[in-house]
Amino acid sequence: MSEVKIKELRSDIDELNELLKLSKRKKIQDILSLEIRKLETEWINLKETENASTPMDTTLAPTTSTSAQKKYQIKLNGYGWDQSDKYIQVFVTLKNVHTVPKDQVYCKLTDRSMELHIDNLDNKDYLLVINKLLEPINIAESHWKQKTDRVVIFLAKSRPNVKWSHMTEIEKKFEDQRNNRFKTDDSEKKDPQESIMSLMKNMYETGDDDMKRMISKAWYEGQHKKKTDTLDL
CATH class of the missing domain: 2.60.40.790 (Immunoglobulin-like)
Incomplete structure (x- = not known):
């Protein structure tokens, strides 16, 4: 069961990373990054438990x-x-x-x-x-x-007084690899809006109050910017 869960989490993380590379607005990127980090923490914990477990898993x-x-x-x-x-x-x-x-x-x-x-x-x-x-x-x-x-x-x-960015070396390693991949990967140009909006809707429906507030704020600011751009034209 844990092996299946690990594979599913990895697939979710990879797809979120693809959407993050396609997104353009900072608010959307922040929300996607937060969700990716939560899933990566869960994935890492499961991997560590799997590696430390006895043959009778x-x-x-x-x-x-x-x-x-x-x-x-x-x-x-x-x-x-x-x-x-x-x-x-x-x-x-x-x-x-x-x-x-x-x-x-x-x-x-x-x-x-x-x-x-x-x-x-x-x-x-x-x-x-x-x-x-x-x-x-x-x-x-x-x-x-x-x-x-x-x-x-x-x-x-x-x-003392040294701030930890992550709990473990493994978490930091994955975060660094993800950031480096975004810097070096020249992704194809395509419209990400449909996939992002579908994901945002799902995250809003299943997220906690803080997540819902972030998504609502990003949506409002995006709509307000569209109206302002139209008036400027």
Whole structure:
């Protein structure tokens, strides 16, 4: 299932990149770039999980248990992150995680990777792996906290005040490759309006409030510019 999902995401990203190359208005380019980045993050997380998985690649993998009831390990893909001058903060949402004893919620860290382990939550073990961090971290000053329905990991930056553009090297690599491709690729001249408008409609119908506001603003400004151009003529 994950392999099929990875292929579908890659196809979606490639098609969005083609539309981005054809688009002319900055607002449209910003919206397409945002959607591409979201899909690429999801694609990268799935790829990392696929590469790190055992030969038995299932969402629920039985783990060793001394009891008659089997425990399962669930590999987590989703997380949020933010940063301050000193820390990269990783947010993992998981219902009832605050009820797990503290010694069963822990991280294994290296200077360029982190693993979050949550053991025996409703008879399941949870694992989040993030490899190839963009910058090295200070393991001794890193820590984590359990909060209501979530865990927050504080990864201390080895170089405080250095802003991370991405969470991992892989994400930055794909972003750089995409930007370089746009600079060097001399695409064919053709009218992109029909494909872009169809995509924008779909993104508006399925997007969140911020996405809808961006699309509405871009549409309004585009229509206003058309009227102004006509009056000038």
